Amino acid sequence: MAKQVDLISSHRLLNHGPTTIITSAHADKRNIMAAAWVCALDFNPPKVTVVIDSKTYSRELMEAEGTFAINLPCVKQIEMVKKVGSISGRDLAGTDKFAEYGIETFAAQEISAPLVKDCVAWLECKIIPEPHNQNTYDLFIAEVVAAHADARIFSDGRWHFEGHDELRTIHHIAGGVFYATGQAY
Template sequence: MTKNISLLHSYRLLNHGSTTVITSAHAGQRNIMAAAWVCALDFNPPKVTVVIDSKTYTRELMEAEGTFAINLPCVKQIEMVKKVGGISGRDLPGTDKFVEYGIETFAAQEISAPLVKDCVAWLECKIIPEPHNQNTYDLFIAEVVAAHADERVFSDGRWHFEGHDELRTIHHVAGGVFYATGQQC
């Protein structure tokens, strides 16, 4: 049910402030982490910003490869989001979070980072090097090179969650508390 999304509509996958999981890969290593500070930045070409702390394993892989993926998890994935956000991939010698937590993935079209199965949207991103922003603010700017969404809840450039409560995106509001995207008004 995954459908490619026009890059011109890719910003709409992020413009409601949902929690994301960032995936990265380099030289046979891969990682996943929860991230809330992700934002659409520009339309054409589409760009995003993401804040990734300098101490994270995800960032190490992102910088080495020059790419990463933004995955938008849904209500049924809250426990997975909490798990991947609570431990560093460096703390799992000989394995990774995907194996440790049974997280299924599928291949991206344009980058090496895996995409997380059962999310409702995915953005494949190529980093635009901005060393000052990255080193001073942990802020990465990236061009979206491919975008995909679950057509049950995103089509014609719009989210529509009605009838699919388990597929609603989630929002972290601090202290491990999440809310699901609400009703359309």
């Protein structure tokens, strides 16, 4: 049910501050993690920032491949977000979080990282190397090279969740508590 989003509008997929899922892959390895420190940075070409701790398995794969995906989960995926955000992919010998938790994916158009089914938007990102920012602040800058969104709730460059409560994006507050995107005014 996803439709292509013009890259010039892709920053709007993150503009409301949602919790995100970062997916990464390199060679025959892949990982998935929850991330809240993700932000739109620029319009044309579209860029984003994401903070990924130097100790994470996702970061290892991101740096090796030079790409990653931002997936925007929704209300019906809160339990999955909690699971992937509470364990390292390194801790699952012989498997990965996708297999461990039954997370279905589909192929991205421009990068090797998988995209998570049932999310409401996806941004495929290519890292713009900035070693000082990455090593000092764990901050990555990336160009969005493809963007997609669920046509039921994103069209004409705008979110419209009304009538689709289960597809509302989620916002992590603290301690495993989430809020859903609320009523538009």
